[in-house]
Amino acid sequence: MGVFFGRYVRNGPKGQGGNVFKGIKAAQPLRTVSSALVLLAAMMMLVTGRAAAEEMQPAATGRNVAKALLLDAARAGERIVAVGERGIVLYSDDEGASWSQGQVPLDTTLTSVAFADERRGWATGHDAAILATQDGGENWEVQLWEPDLDIPLLDVSFQSPTSGFAVGGRGNLFRTQDGGATWTNQVLLTRDEFDSHLFGIGQAPSGSYFLASEQGVLYRSDDGGTNWVQLDSPYHGSFFGVTFAPEGRVIAFAMLGHVAVSDDNGETWQMVPTGTDKSFMSATVTSAGNIVLAGLDGVVAITRDGGQSFEIHGQPSRRKFSRLLPTRDGAWLAFGEAGVKRITLDVK
Known part of the structure; x- marks a missing residue:
């Protein structure tokens, strides 16, 4: 089920009257999960009581950026763009033989990146950060940054240059229909009112959107992301993402090697060894x-x-x-x- 808790609009730089946020509950420390999931821990910033950043700092630079922890990568036309720790963005125009660093005004860990075309792309990160590029990843600007929320955004998906989603900790789901000029926040709660972390989002060939979440929670939206229903799941551990076979099968992948598939758009599921x-x-x-x-x-x-x-x-x-x-x-x-x-x- 989808529950609308608030609306966030960023029309200008923070501190100049451009930020309005209403209706969301106060930030709380993130729950911890298995310490064995090293990459997940890096994505989630699993440290209780972490102090929020006070001001923006540019991304780390130097010779060591080529060996940074990289958490996601995507194609922007012929170019490959990767994002990772300390705000590092790398891009390659020769299939990974060499890399250049993008200009990023924020040093928070970046967890996900997606492109609507060869030039327009978005990246998400810790401190509820959403960044955008208009030149294929060479230069980035901040569209959203709310460290007081104390949540990471863990996945981003754009279906067109105007319509996209960013999902993350404690059920936060941000949506834009104007290319990121404004972002609306929905907080999804499970049937038992639990605000589970959202790890991945994807659109099926059917047109439905699917969300992968912790504690075996899966969601589907059949109206473009306005309303969400919680699906009956065959697994009670964390799902980290969803993907789709060309013929339409939904594949949800999870911790400890678990995979669930559905041939009826998420109505029923079966586990595949x-x-x-x-x-x-x-x-x-x-x-x-x-x-x-x-x-x-x-x-x-x-x-x-x-x-x-x-x-x-x-x-x-x-x-x-x-x-x-x-x-x-x-x-x-x-x-x-x-x-x-x-x-x-x-x-x-």
């Missing part, structure tokens, strides 16, 4: 329709049949991957610990 107990952090759908899940400790799960079965592949380095992207020459880029690594996967 994957052969691993490593948590899955992201999904990539290839041009051939195969799906690749990035897991902790270098585990990669590949499904070539739309989620009916999975092959498990391990990487010798056992690095924790947050995102995998294919390159034009058939290799893959693995983003996570110590930056980006080029790996080989037998999947197209």
Whole structure:
């Protein structure tokens, strides 16, 4: 079920009368989860009583940015853009052979990035941060930054240059219909009035939106994100994201190697064994329709049949991957610990 708690509008710089926020409950420390989920901990800033940032500081720079923790990456046309700790944004125009750093006015950890086209993109991060770029990731501006909320935003999705969502801690779901000039906040509560953390959002071929959340909570919206219903879930651990097979199957991936699939737009679900107990952090759908899940400790799960079965592949380095992207020459880029690594996967 969707519960509308407030509205946030940012029309100008903070401190100049441009920020209005009404109706949301006071910020509270985030709940903690398993310390074994290192990448998730980095995304969630799982520290109780963390003091909010007092003023904006530009992103970290220097020679070490190439080895920073990177939490997400996306394509902006032919360019690859990655985001991570301390506000670092890296972009590559040669399929990951070399990287340049974008100009970011905020040093908060960035957790997710998405592009509506080759130039217009958005990134989310800690302190309820939403940043936007108009030049493919070279320069960024802050659209939303509310450190007093004490929540991270963990995923961003744009279906067009004007319509998008950003989701995160304690059920916060921000929505824009004007390219981020204004953001409206919905706080989703479960059936038992629990404000579970929202980890991932995606749009199915059916047009419905799906949300992945903690404690086995899954949501669906059939009206473009205005109203949400909580679905009956087959699993009670945290779902970290949703992806979709080309024929429409909904695939929700979770902690400890769990995957749930639905062939009726989320009405019913079944668990699919994957052969691993490593948590899955992201999904990539290839041009051939195969799906690749990035897991902790270098585990990669590949499904070539739309989620009916999975092959498990391990990487010798056992690095924790947050995102995998294919390159034009058939290799893959693995983003996570110590930056980006080029790996080989037998999947197209």
